Amino acid sequence: MAVCERRGLGRGSPAEWGQLLLLLLLSGSCSGRIHRLALTGEKRSDIQLNNFGFYTNGSLEVELSVLRLGLQETEAKFPLVGFSLSRVQSGSVGSYPTRDPHECPLQRNSSNFLVLFLIDTKDLQVQVRKYGEQKQLFISPGLLPDVPSKSGLPKPEPTDPSKVDSGTSTVSKAKTEPVSQVPAGKTSSDGGSVSPQAPSGKDKELVLGLGHLNDSYNFSFHMVVGSRAEEGQYILNFHNCYNSIPGRERPFDLTVMIREKNPEGFLSAAEIPLFKLYLVMSACFLAAGIFWVSVLCRNTYNVFKIHWLMAALAFTKSISLLFHSINYYFINSQGHPIEGLAVMHYITHLLKGALLFITIALIGSGWAFVKYVLSDKEKKIFGIVIPLQVLANVAYIVIESREEGASDYGFWKKILFLVDLICCGAILFPVVWSIRHLQDASGTDGKVAVNLAKLKLFRHYYVMVICYVYFTRIIAILLRVAVPFQWQWLYQLLVEGSTLTFFVLTGYKFQPAGDNPYLQLPQEDEEDVQMEQVMTDSGFREGLSKVNKTASGRELL
Template identity: 85%
Template sequence: MAVRERRGLGRGSPAEWRQRLLLLLVVGGCSGRIHRLALTGEKRADIQLNSFGFYANGSLEVELSLLRLGLQETEEKSPLVGFSLSRVQSGSIRSYSSRNSQECPLQKNSSNFLVLFLINTKDLQVRVRKYGEQKKLLISPGLLPREPFELGLPKPEPTVTPKAGSATTTGDKAKPKPEVSQGPSGKDKELVLGLGHLNNSYNFSFHVVIGSRAEEGQYNLNFHNCYNSIPGREHPFDITVMIRERNPEGFLSAAEIPLFKLYMVMSACFLAAGIFWVSVLCRNTYNVFKIHWLMAALAFTKSISLLFHSINYYFINSKGHPIEGLAVMHYITHLLKGALLFITIALIGSGWAFVKYVLSDKEKKIFGIVIPLQVLANVAYIVIESREEGASDYGLWKEILFLVDLICCGAILFPVVWSIRHLQDASGTDGKVAVNLAKLKLFRHYYVMVICYVYFTRIIAILLRVAVPFQWQWLYQLLVEGSTLAFFVLTGYKFQPAGDNPYLQLPQEDEEDVKMEQV
């Protein structure tokens, strides 16, 4: 279906083309926290499916509806394909990132893994092996029954599980049956799931329940195909998997549960700041420049973007997926906010309207670089939001977003640096030392403000996300939004349209300097 939609983009009017393209950008993200991933011709040995923060009584459901390995029957005694479930302190750290790429994690008792689901295609079994002390993880075959209020149906009667050990066929799909056998020690029972086999493809399902508070944490679910561990000897395979994660309060991860209230409060703060800024502009109409209204538009756009972001999280928590129309509005406002932010910072740093009314050639080139990069960064953000974490190009787009964002942050500093150098050179040549030193001090203050904003929202925020426990990772978003609000307020205070503001006295003095230079 996706192929047919992409081929159809070349037909129809430009308005229809834009509408279809926008729908394609959000269609992948409509599943929300109910993830559905379908890969064809995949060659990766390790696939990072998802990361989620669970509280007690949270549940993880996995349904592998199709697995086609594309290789002949193997004589290996131990399985080389399966899932791994691991727990880490932070969602940003992968449990197997430091291992040798040619080592198979399914054949090695690693302390990083809590549970391994070993798929044995020869015996049509999936053996579940537990490691460590996490004995209260409740692992069972099949998916959890949907609650009556979710399905709108009466509660089903309990059914008797058929005898395990074989796969039965219902319709066109082979359904695996679970069995429980004695483990190697003879004391602990090892869960063995039945593996369905139909038309050279395999399927099974299981669910995990976090039994107690001792098992709470950030869990990573990964898929491993050790046949592809050796470079140059990869075997393409197909996989279709559904992942449903829940906490007692809804579908959001532990670190995302407070985000609905956080974004709503921050949206109100930016809205209040924008209204106050407009009231200041209306009281000082004589000293208001166009860039003042651009700053007001940025505050309101930021507020609207956070509002749609908050509403999206509300519907994801309650339904497991966002509303498509609200998601589209969030992407549009996010794009406008990103472009307005960097343009405003660059214009203020260059002294446009406050110091001069014409941009130099170097400053025009900066704008020619920053604006396209911001478009690329927002496209990368939309792609990341609309793709599953296990998609082949997810990591590439994430790296593009990080790199482009750093380039934009570095590029907007150049106009400020050029203004500072210009004022340093002019302070000893035009006879107005006191005035130029005042200008230099103000531009240095703004330069420090931009540096602190970039430093806190990029470096410090990332370090905070890695350092704090899984349930406090929402502090990352709090630091980013709080730093942005503080930056907006300080910038507005420095550039407020008041008669005694040194910035507003500069254009008249610069016009006199231009006349003297012409003479």
């Protein structure tokens, strides 16, 4: 069971950041569908704990084991602490709309909430208030007793309200015992389990027992989706309205366990196909890499170092997807990944990300194809992209190894998005500089036909990079928001499919020069064409002198 605690991150030396990266690589067990979030000294008023796509007979179990509110007042007429459960039919958007940050969402009736769990610390009870027509959404106290033992996880024992309330203020047994026998939204025959909050006829209320030990509160409940009408993407939030007033925030401690499950396993509805998807895409990238190596072996004379770097990228991508697929398999069966495999996935993902942007930038600069020296501007681009890629991979590892409710989760998610956009923009500059140089050189160095062919090639490559970034960063996100919750795996399909297409087209365009019409010299000009020194703003061929043709007819740079 993963345990993720809030950690503060400050400025440190490179050695400290290296230790942090190693720690993040070893903390992969925090990623899973059995969550345990421990927050200490938390001051946020709203915390998004998790979101999950449920099919029929899917279950959500929540165990609040520690809740310490400190010195906050509990004499309010209305509970100011609790959980909210909402459903989003399509897309992973916010659990509640934009509102006044000083307004408590627990104090208003809202159609955006399906269920509110209002923690009344004064009467030691939890009011379960439902909104709308939820006929087959069953909510009961305690955890589900049946958990497969073959997964290696401890079986949760059902919560006994009488034991939870022992040593605390008196909680009426009539309020807690019959709850598990009455579906949410129904009325008990003895009237003990349902107490209407308002005579609206639609809002129903159950009452659960709240345990109190020393200065800590605890309770547990589970929810079962009983019909197809209740299927959807559910979002669970925790609210502490005592901290919604600026300047009056008081730290609190929270420890909560969340277990989500569908009939097929622990994966969300949108994640169930990902195991097969990543496995198939891994095989596709592996096949592409093997084919590319065979092409290189048949044209050894015309192969450059950049060609082998492209092969290494394809194989690294394949291995990364393979480990990603295996992780999803174990998450589905056990609720969490195998730690060693998760670390291997993070390492290969880090290498893949660095190789991808380095390869794109090198190809865009024309390195090895038309020159062997990088200009000062191009070196600066690499000096920016490589550290940013390391930072982006650190952000990815943090996001994967943290719970959504962790304090630094949102921070690192913003860092990943921002750094990714900067890298995507930075790798376009070498391509633009190459196009500009070829335009200037086409009329000055006596090789108009050759430079026009190369100019056409780099223009095509520029369009390919733009389309790759556009499809994987914009279209894919729009698709994820637009499709129903169970089809959101199409987002990953579009990203991986676009990446594979980009790899294949890049390999075709920049295949070894013997088979590449764009990088060949015209036969009639082979004997008398010479290189001239060209000085441009980008530093293209800077420091190179004029060299005669070799006997083989190949141009030496």
